[in-house]
Amino acid sequence: MNRSILLLIPLLSFLGLISAGWAQKNAPAALTVIRAGTLIDGVSGSARHDVIITIRGNLITEVADGGPTANLPAGATFIDLSHATVLPGLIDAHTHIFLQGEVPAEGGYDIQLLKHPLAFRAARAAVSARRALEQGFTTLRDMETEGAGYGDVGIKQAIEGGYIPGPRLFVSTRAISTTGGYPLEGYAPEIEVPKGVQIIDGPVQARKAAREQLDHGADWIKVYMTHRSWVSKNGDLVSQPTLTVEELRAIVDETHGWGKKVACHAYSGEGMQRALDGGCDSIEHGLVLTDAQITQMIRQGTWLCATLSVYYGDWAPADTPEGQRDRKRASEHEVSFRKALKAGVKIAFGTDIGGIPWTEPIAQEFPRMVEFGMTPIQAIQSATSRAAELLEMKGRVGVIAPGAYADVVAVSGDPLANIKILENVGFVMKDGKVFKNDLGPKR
Numbered sequence: 001m002n003r004s005i006l007l008l009i010p011l012l013s014f015l016g017l018i019s020a021g022w023a024q025k026n027a028p029a030a031l032t033v034i035r036a037g038t039l040i041d042g043v044s045g046s047a048r049h050d051v052i053i054t055i056r057g058n059l060i061t062e063v064a065d066g067g068p069t070a071n072l073p074a075g076a077t078f079i080d081l082s083h084a085t086v087l088p089g090l091i092d093a094h095t096h097i098f099l100q101g102e103v104p105a106e107g108g109y110d111i112q113l114l115k116h117p118l119a120f121r122a123a124r125a126a127v128s129a130r131r132a133l134e135q136g137f138t139t140l141r142d143m144e145t146e147g148a149g150y151g152d153v154g155i156k157q158a159i160e161g162g163y164i165p166g167p168r169l170f171v172s173t174r175a176i177s178t179t180g181g182y183p184l185e186g187y188a189p190e191i192e193v194p195k196g197v198q199i200i201d202g203p204v205q206a207r208k209a210a211r212e213q214l215d216h217g218a219d220w221i222k223v224y225m226t227h228r229s230w231v232s233k234n235g236d237l238v239s240q241p242t243l244t245v246e247e248l249r250a251i252v253d254e255t256h257g258w259g260k261k262v263a264c265h266a267y268s269g270e271g272m273q274r275a276l277d278g279g280c281d282s283i284e285h286g287l288v289l290t291d292a293q294i295t296q297m298i299r300q301g302t303w304l305c306a307t308l309s310v311y312y313g314d315w316a317p318a319d320t321p322e323g324q325r326d327r328k329r330a331s332e333h334e335v336s337f338r339k340a341l342k343a344g345v346k347i348a349f350g351t352d353i354g355g356i357p358w359t360e361p362i363a364q365e366f367p368r369m370v371e372f373g374m375t376p377i378q379a380i381q382s383a384t385s386r387a388a389e390l391l392e393m394k395g396r397v398g399v400i401a402p403g404a405y406a407d408v409v410a411v412s413g414d415p416l417a418n419i420k421i422l423e424n425v426g427f428v429m430k431d432g433k434v435f436k437n438d439l440g441p442k443r
Contacts, residue, residue: 029057031076032432034408035066036086040415042384042399045377047416053086055406058432063400081410081427084439087380088398089138089167089407089430090422091387092362094284094305096354097128097155098145110184113147113194121148125155128358129166133435135362136409136425139168139387139397141350143263143284144175144222147196153217165435168407170219170391172263174198176209176251177224181242197224203250206243210254221255223248223280225264226271229287231324237288237332241271248278261392263305268332276302282390284350287311287329289336294343303390305350306337308368313356337372348390349383361423366415376416406432410439 032055039051041063050066054073072078098121102109112121125148132140145151152171159166175197184193198213200206210221225248226239243251252262256279264280266272268288275283276296282303283289289297289304297304311330316322341347351365369379388398397405410427426439 030432031056031073032079032406033072033076034079034086035082036084036410037082038085038414039063039400040085040087040377040380041401042088042381042388043401047085050082051086053400053408055408055432058406060400060402060404060406062402079427079434079437081439084410084412084427085414085421086400086408086410086427087136087415088384088400088404089409089428090136090363090383090425091139091141091349091391091398092132092137092351092353092383093141093282093348093387093390094307094350094352095128095132095140095142096144096146096352097125097132097140097142098122098148098151099354100124100128101355101357101359109146109196113184113196118148118151122151122154125151126158126164126166128354129155129159129164129169131358132167132353132362133165133428133430134425136411136422136428137167137362138407138409138428138430139170139391139393141170141220141263141387141391142172143220143265143352144172144197146354147194149174150216156217167430168397171217172220172222173213173216173218174209175222175224176200176206176213176243177227178242178247181224181227181240200243200247203246206247207250207254210251214255214258214260218260220260221251221262222284223251223262223264223275225266225275225278225280226268229267229325229329230321231328235328237268237325237328239267239269239271239287241269241274243271243274243278245274245278248274248280252279267329276300282348285333285352286336286340287333289340291339294340294345297340297345298343301346303346303348304337304340305348305390306333306340306369307350307352307365308333308337308372309365310352310355312368334372337369341373346386346390347382348387349379363420363422363425366419366422370419376419379419380415380422406430412439 034053036051039048052066054062156169158164177197182197229239261281263282264275265284266275315326384398408429413421415421428436
């Protein structure tokens with residue numbers, strides 16, 4: 001055979017491989033069509049019926065009326081949810097994937113920092129992330145790792161790399177508090193014990209901690225503005241303040257300079273006021289909100305992530321100081337939530353799941369929000385388009401609309417008539433890929 005032909009054969013083979021790779025890379029993204037019997041799109045105040053949702057790859061490209069004459073594209077994967085209610089993937093804006101409910105009989109909070117290796121805690125966090133996705137929560141804002149360092153960044157990377165299933169994660173890494181402002185506590189003072197957060201004292205340390213956490217992958221900075229709480233002699237709920245306004249302002253200034261936001265755990269009193277005066281972007285919990293503080297939140301555009309349900313479990317006996325505190329937390333929280341809702345404070349769905357065992361339904365928060373004054377559609381919007389706005393993901397998650405990521409869930413029945421139905425999500429799609437389908441055939 002001619003020598004030049006022999007040289008040409010491997011060259012042609014190489015060019016063929018390049019051509020095949022180019023063709024594969026530039027092949028049209030997979031086309032999927034969902035027929036929704038009922039659609040709650042996350043934004044509209046009412047549901048639509050018989051809707052066709054077209055998805056190309058991981059993006060929604062069209063949302064159109066169905067009807068018997070609707071044309072379905074040839075070659076598309078068809079998912080029949082015509083007997084279900086379809087919604088955007090749900091968003092929980094306050095979770096702790098590195099917490100597991102921490103049963104006191106099993107060592108409580110302390111054992112995970114003292115005895116559990118980080119790899120063990122990360123494995124459990126991966127299970128938590130999967131459980132969230134199974135329940136239809138396709139996006140989480142995770143509010144610190146409770147002593148597991150930057151483990152949430154690793155879980156996020158594993159999900160994004162396709163190594164483990166899980167929601168989109170917005171992570172806050174270590175969180176920040178002050179000396180005397182976070183567990184572990186109660187040990188002999190000469191023993192150095194780990195803390196569940198990064199401890200700072202003074203504006204310089206505060207700014208440095210924010211820089212470190214942002215540099216290591218934090219999407220949000222979490223700050224504890226209050227710590228212990230108790231009922232005073234006058235019957236008021238009192239919370240120990242932690243950071244000063246100057247310390248918080250250093251954190252907020254640094255974080256905003258990176259284009260990121262600050263979430264402040266704040267129960268009541270002076271710590272709550274410092275959180276608002278220091279310029280936080282979201283109040284987490286907000287058990288006691290005065291009328292003046294609600295007005296300030298509206299003026300400043302501060303979000304409320306109330307996490308109601310977590311305060312209704314594990315109450316101590318009523319005749320103990322701890323029991324009185326537990327009951328006061330719940331009763332004051334309801335009053336504050338109702339006032340904030342009526343005044344028009346921006347409210348995003350959050351549960352503090354992790355403080356609640358991950359074996360319980362995340363969606364148990366919905367009935368509590370409705371009980372305390374929200375309409376079902378408002379509660380759903382708080383976990384879809386409103387939470388997306390908090391995360392600066394408006395139009396990309398939390399909505400069924402062209403241009404949004406194809407995060408889609410579905411339930412049997414009507415959640416506008418019975419919000420508890422959301423505790424039984426039967427279909428989950430994240431980023432255009434079906435993770436769970438117990439509702440209908442796919443062809």
